[in-house]
Structures are given as C-alpha cells and as structure tokens.
Amino acid sequence: MQNSPFRNAAQREADRAAKRDAVLRAAVRMFNERGFFATSLDDVAASLGISKRTIYHYLANKDQVLLECITIGLEQLLEAADEARAEPGSGRDRLVKFLRRYVEINMDDFGICVSRTGEEALSRESLPRYRALKKKIDVAMRQILAEAVEDGSIGPIDVKMTAFTLAGALNWPGRWYDPKGALTPAEISEAMVKVLMGGLDPRS
Amino acid sequence: MQNSPFRNAAQREADRAAKRDAVLRAAVRMFNERGFFATSLDDVAASLGISKRTIYHYLANKDQVLLECITIGLEQLLEAADEARAEPGSGRDRLVKFLRRYVEINMDDFGICVSRTGEEALSRESLPRYRALKKKIDVAMRQILAEAVEDGSIGPIDVKMTAFTLAGALNWPGRWYDPKGALTPAEISEAMVKVLMGGLDPRS
C-alpha cells in the first residue's frame, strides 16, 4: 500500500506545494528586506540555489508571487478575526484579543509584506482580489468594534474612524519591527494595545 | 533700478527655484499616484511638457528627486513640532495641536509621499539624511509627549511605545486619503485625534 498510486499522487502534490511554499517564503523575506522592486526573481532563485525558470514552474509571474504572499498575510488576519469573534467574554475582550493578534501577525514575514506593500506594487488584475480581502478585514474590524460598543464594554465611538485609526497603528510595526531588537512581538503588541485601548474604555 | 544686476540675478535664481519646485511638485504627484518605481522621469517630464534632460538640469538624479520631496514633507512635520512647542497652554494642548497638524500634513502631496515611501526606495547615500530627519521627528514627538506627562495633563504612559503607536496611526491617512472623498483633512484629523487622545487623557 505504501506504493499505491493514491499515496504517490498525494505525496507528489504535497512535494509540489512544499516547494511552492519555499519559493514564497524566500521571496517574501527578500521583499521585506530590500523591497519588492529591488528584488529580482533571479535573486530569489539564487537564494534557494535554483534557477529562475524553476520559479516560473510553480508561479505564473512575479506579480503572482507577490499576490500569494500578501494573500497569506491577509488570510492570517481574517483567521484572527474569526477566532476572536468565536471567543467568549465581553465585546471588549474579543476586541483586545483581535488587536493583540493583529499586531503580532504584522511582525511575521507575510504580515510584514502586507503592511509594506501598497497597491502600486500589484498589477491591475491582482487588485480586485487584494481589495476584496482588505475590505473583508475592515468589515470584520468594524463588526468587532460595533459589538463591543453594543454591549457597552467600550465607550461609544465613531466605528469607521476608529477602525482606520487602529489599522494604521497596528500596521506600523511592520515597518520598524526588528527581530534582533530588544522587544519581542508579544511585548510590543501588549504595549500598543494598552495605549490604544485607553481611548476605547468606558469613562466614568 | 528694476534693471539692476542684483534684481536680475535674484530674479534668475527665483526663476530657477520655481522651476525646480514645479518639477518636484509634478514628480511627487506622480509618485503618489502610481508609485515611485512605476514613475519614470520621462513621464514626469512629459507631464510638464518638457524633456527629461531638463529635469537633470535641476536635479542630479531620480534618487535626489525623491529625497527632496521627502525632505519637504519631513520638514513640514518638524515645523509643526516647533510651532506646537511654542504654543501656550498645557502639555496636552500642545500635543493635540501637534497631532492635528501632523495628520493634515500627511494628507498633503509631500506628506503623502513621506508616508508612502519606505527606506527601500532611497539610495545608500540618501539614507543617512532621511534617517536623521525621521529621528528628529521622533525625538520631537517624544519630547512633546514627555512634557504633557510631566505637567499631568495626560496620563502616565510609556512615551516610546506611545510615540510609535501614534506615528503609525497618524501616517495611515497618507495611504487611503482621497481628496475626492467625503471627508476633509480637517475632519479626518479631528476624528482621529479624538480617538487617540481618549487613551491619553487622565482617568479618574
């Protein structure tokens, strides 16, 4: 059975996926370090000890490489929103949970890529998908905020403006976070959320 | 006297400066619209009805064009800090003044360029100056925060982390602000600062 075609087919697909992933990981690291435009696929290939042609076997073009990286990051954020929403506790508790996770994701390879990449980097064809995901996250953020306002666990705030403000603050670490720095992502995330929540807590 | 050489020399220099400025303005608009890397100096020249060679008469290279644009934006921020510091009133008042202005600058052409441009876009030679200016602004922000904490007009907070958090939130509008949108810069700035200050106000 260990030689059954099923097993083999699955194995092969897994191999392929693993290689594709490795390409994306290498690419996102270089994008984050030197910037998307300063990174050639030749560079990425070299860093993996393969040739550029091989990359094109797993991904259609450079634009798709970027889109995949960004998608991974954005999907992590969406997951974080879902998880937070499923949590017990007050609306405020769920919000804090979400924010904490949000910041941490933004200090991960793919999250950093998301916060560093603007629309200019993507092709016309990739934009719709990118925007759709962004929108979803914004909607999720607003929903979580609205729920917390609803149950009174945070003060009454302008949900839309607050979502923008939070998004900006939370994305920022993607720009300056240095893994070799003194603070861990968890510490940074805690401190930032503390600062931000002050403005949201109900006041007497 | 209107033909005195002084007048003429000054006039000429003013003309030159005006042209240089026009180039920078045209360039920054295109950078903001399509991104720095997607904008060629040929494009910029065409938008002014001149040839690329003319641009090179006023600026050494593309890198310098960008550096000048960014410098203008960053210097506006520094000015804002100085003005805020000179203001009467409590530390909190001065802080609010600064934050309000900060956000507004980030919705102006040169400010947008600052918030959209990362270090990857600049050359090795330009980086030191860029970093020095950034640092100055960070220092100013922390100083203003520290003064407000000092005089008790805002709550005791972690100055460093708060400065980072604020910077992120305040830079964000540069990414999404649309001059044709419903909200004016002043409205956006007011709403954002309101959200943020909540977290800084002393609580009873």
Added chain:
DNA sequence: AGCACAATACACTTGTGAGTGCATATTGAT
C-alpha cells in the same frame, strides 16, 4: 558686437530584469 553661460532638446548608450523556447534529467505508470 560678441562672449559666456544657462536652458533645453534629441538621440544615444547601457544595464537590468521579466519572461520564454528549448534541451535535458528524473520518475511514476504500464
């Protein structure tokens, strides 16, 4: 009148990097 220099254009070089055609190796299926 003529000089010096600023301003501007045109046409060119050059480097780089995305994407591809083709040849080759490897491996599972029959």
Added chain:
DNA sequence: ATCAATATGCACTCACAAGTGTATTGTGCT
C-alpha cells in the same frame, strides 16, 4: 523497457528607463 509527465537549467529576447554627449537657442554682461 518504454512512455508520458514533471522538474529543472541554460541561454536568449525584449522592453524599458536611467543617465549622458552634443548641439542649439536664448539672454544678460561688457
């Protein structure tokens, strides 16, 4: 053993954009 498909490398094309050499025009200065 052989075939088909997948994986990979090499070498190429092609487009584009940064930057420059050179010629030309305009203008203030003496």
